[in-house]
Amino acid sequence: MKTINLITLLLVIVGGVNWGLVGLFQFDLVAALFGGQDAALARIVYVLVGASALWQIVPLTRAMSQDEPAAQRGRM
Structure with missing residues (x-):
């Protein structure tokens, strides 16, 4: 699943x-x-x-359900 997420993220960036x-x-x-x-x-x-x-809605909803977007992990 990680590979398809990276490919789709790259295509979204291209778009x-x-x-x-x-x-x-x-x-x-x-x-x-x-x-x-x-x-x-x-x-x-x-x-x-x-x-x-x-x-990309799938990883977004997963991140939102964890109350913390993936980009914010590890930051204070």
């Missing part, structure tokens, strides 16, 4: 960076790399990023 580029510069990096927004490979990346965001 976030892509949206940041779209918002700041009107530049869609995924579309530029894979042949436009309508290209099959770009659409696959978009779907994987969306599915990864949904998957």
Whole structure:
């Protein structure tokens, strides 16, 4: 499960960076790399990023149910 969490987190980060580029510069990096927004490979990346965001809800809910997000562990 750790591997899939890392992969999905990486894809969520890619999606976030892509949206940041779209918002700041009107530049869609995924579309530029894979042949436009309508290209099959770009659409696959978009779907994987969306599915990864949904998957990341699982670790988020686990962290919230422990009353402490994972990023805060060990800090005082």
